[in-house]
Amino acid sequence: MASSPNETDPLLPRATTAVRNPGLLRLSPVVALASISRGISMFARYEHYQRTYCAVYPYPYVCGHFANWLELPSITVHMELWTMFAAFVVSFVSIGWWSALGDRKGRRIVLFCSILGAVVGDLSYFIVAATSPSRDDSRDLLSLGLIIEGLLGGFVAYNGATHAYAFDVSGSPLLRPVLFGAIDAISLAGFILGAVIGKFTNLTLAYILAILIALPNLTFIYVFLPESLNLQQDNLTVSVIPQGSILKSVVSPISVFFRGPNSSKYLPLFALAFYVYSLTSAMETGISNPLWVTVLPPLPHWFLITAPRAITLTTLLCILPALAWLFKRKQGSKTERAGLQFATALTHHAILAAALSSIGVLVFCLHTYPYRRGLLYPLFTVVYPFTAIARPALYALGASYLIALGRRGQMGELFGALGVWGALAECISYSIYGIGSQIFGWSAFFLVITLMLLLPNPPPIVEEEEEEEEEEEESAQAEADDV
Numbered sequence: 257m258a259s260s261p262n263e264t265d266p267l268l269p270r271a272t273t274a275v276r277n278p279g280l281l282r283l284s285p286v287v288a289l290a291s292i293s294r295g296i297s298m299f300a301r302y303e304h305y306q307r308t309y310c311a312v313y314p315y316p317y318v319c320g321h322f323a324n325w326l327e328l329p330s331i332t333v334h335m336e337l338w339t340m341f342a343a344f345v346v347s348f349v350s351i352g353w354w355s356a357l358g359d360r361k362g363r364r365i366v367l368f369c370s371i372l373g374a375v376v377g378d379l380s381y382f383i384v385a386a387t388s389p390s391r392d393d394s395r396d397l398l399s400l401g402l403i404i405e406g407l408l409g410g411f412v413a414y415n416g417a418t419h420a421y422a423f424d425v426s427g428s429p430l431l432r433p434v435l436f437g438a439i440d441a442i443s444l445a446g447f448i449l450g451a452v453i454g455k456f457t458n459l460t461l462a463y464i465l466a467i468l469i470a471l472p473n474l475t476f477i478y479v480f481l482p483e484s485l486n487l488q489q490d491n492l493t494v495s496v497i498p499q500g501s502i503l504k505s506v507v508s509p510i511s512v513f514f515r516g517p518n519s520s521k522y523l524p525l526f527a528l529a530f531y532v533y534s535l536t537s538a539m540e541t542g543i544s545n546p547l548w549v550t551v552l553p554p555l556p557h558w559f560l561i562t563a564p565r566a567i568t569l570t571t572l573l574c575i576l577p578a579l580a581w582l583f584k585r586k587q588g589s590k591t592e593r594a595g596l597q598f599a600t601a602l603t604h605h606a607i608l609a610a611a612l613s614s615i616g617v618l619v620f621c622l623h624t625y626p627y628r629r630g631l632l633y634p635l636f637t638v639v640y641p642f643t644a645i646a647r648p649a650l651y652a653l654g655a656s657y658l659i660a661l662g663r664r665g666q667m668g669e670l671f672g673a674l675g676v677w678g679a680l681a682e683c684i685s686y687s688i689y690g691i692g693s694q695i696f697g698w699s700a701f702f703l704v705i706t707l708m709l710l711l712p713n714p715p716p717i718v719e720e721e722e723e724e725e726e727e728e729e730e731s732a733q734a735e736a737d738d739v
Contacts (some may be wrong), residue, residue, distance in 0.1 A: 280435050282481055283421050284442055289473035290371055290414065291443045293466045295450020297378045300462035303454075304385060342399070344680050346406025347413070352508025354413040355672030358420060359665055362483040366409060366417040366668075368474060373408030375470045377401045382463035412679055416672035419651055423667055424484035429595020430584050432655055433602060434577050436648030441572035444565065509673040512666065519661050522715045526657055529709035530650050530674055532702050533607065534681030539614065539699040540564070541686075543637040567641035576602075576645050593717045596656040600714060602649035607706050610643040614700035650674075653714075660715035 358366040380401025384394045409417075422435040454462045504511070513523040543564055583598050584590060616636035651671065658670050688698070 280422060280425060280438055283418065283425075284438075286367060286371075286473060286477055286481060287418055287439055287442045288446045289469055289476075290374070291446025292450040292453070293378075293469040293473070294374065294411070295447040295452075296454040296457075296462050296469070297374075297381065297450075297466040298447075299451045299454030300385075300457075300459050300466070301381060303462075304381060304459055342402055343406055343410060344412075344676065344683060346403055347410045347679065348509055348676050349506055350407050350409060351412050351416070351672045351676050352505035352512075352669065353502060354409045355416055355420075355508065355669040356505055358417055358668040358672075362485045363417045363421040363424065363668070364477055364481055364483055366413055367421070367481070368477045370409035370411070370414035370417065371470055371474055371477070373405040373410055374414075375467055375474075376408065377405035378463050378466045378470070380404075382460060382467070385459040385463060412675045413672060415675040415679075416668060419671040419675075420668040421484045423655055423671075428590045429592050429652075429656065430580050430590050430598055432595065433599055433645070433648045433652035434580050436651045437572040437576040437645060440644065440648055441569050444572075445569060448565065508669055509676050512669045512673045515666075516661055516663055518715060519663070522657055522661065522712075525709050525712060526654060527674070527677065529706050530654070531677045531681050532709065533646065533650065533706040534678040535685050535702045536610070536699040537682040537685040538695055539610075539640065540568075541695070543640050564637075564641045567638070568644040571642050571644050572648070575642070576648070579645075592656065592659055595652065596660070596714055596717055599649050599652040599656055600710075602645055603653050603710060604707065606643040606646035606649060607703055607710070609639055610646065611700055611703035611707065613637065613639040613643070614696045614703060617696045618700060656717070657715055660717045 354366050354369070380397050384397055389397065418439055419436060422439055423432060426432045426435050450466075453465065457465060513527045514520045579602070580598065583594075583601075587594050587597070613636050616639075617633065621633045621636065651674065654670055654674060655667060658664065658667060663670075
């Protein structure tokens, strides 16, 4: 007699009698290990490309075919633009299928396969670093590794699955941006730690470390990470996806914003706003580069470089939860309407502050004499790390839009589409900005455009009767306690 599915059957879709809320704590190790592994391999790839494909420039000078990714004390991680665009193309083709699979079968299988794809990519780099094949053979092998990594979901699918998992376990609409912000903070800290580790290891050892960190992460997902979705009985078996569905999934990063009644009235503008905002990704590098040293020379170089990221982490881990708590106390509600209001307020104020920061640098620092007069430059740029809440707020705002349109079951597809367009915009951002004052000019322009795209009213939310009843019960209980 066949046994029924139980807790020891990892990655096996099954029905549950009650919704399990594992919380973000169970996802945090996955995000941390994946970020550390990615940071190590990204730095190793930078070193690898510098030594192998940029021989026309004397090492270790920056090759002209790279764009800034991360700056730390004496560390600059770069990524070849060709690889970034190639990864986007493959991810665009596969993300719709993986996101739909996550909405039907759960997030764990998407997390597992996307991290497995990263292992395949690092393995291809390790083989090239260890065997030193010809340049053509190296490109062929690395291209194959990138294609396999992208077909298994890549970083885009991983990013979408982590946000979808956080959405599933959030419980309260006001908690969603807080959890999304925690994911961003853990990712940033893990990536920085990984880059530091990669700095002090050679190429082959760095790739081995990245793989060795990813393997226990895969084990944790396979064995210990609980599924965040309450799967239905009809999902006990994996359905065969017809050819038409696969073709339809290819255009999912576009079509997801137009499905259903009224979707085309709200979602395309929001998606465009998310994309335009992502075009400002290089601004983070612009404010944390050694330009600060020319303004505040008495302060240590390491402090001037790391201070913006410390502010970003503090904002995501402390200030954002505090704002959610204050909003809940003021509104006294945790309904979907309150979640939409909170996400909208966060998004508008954060992007407005970022725009004012960029414009302030342009008007009062870069176009005045003497160049970057006094303390004005750090005064304006120190504001920008506090606006890191804009991205998690945008994810929460997109989730509220989708719920208002009655499409809660397509949340994974939405986050996957946002991830792939955000990745493309990030790639373009680093390729066109360079280093210098143009970062602030482009950022100011794109931030103002983002605000304009977010000005139309969001879709109206019809509160569920259960939420209203819960509020009435809580109010009645509070009055009883007062009596």
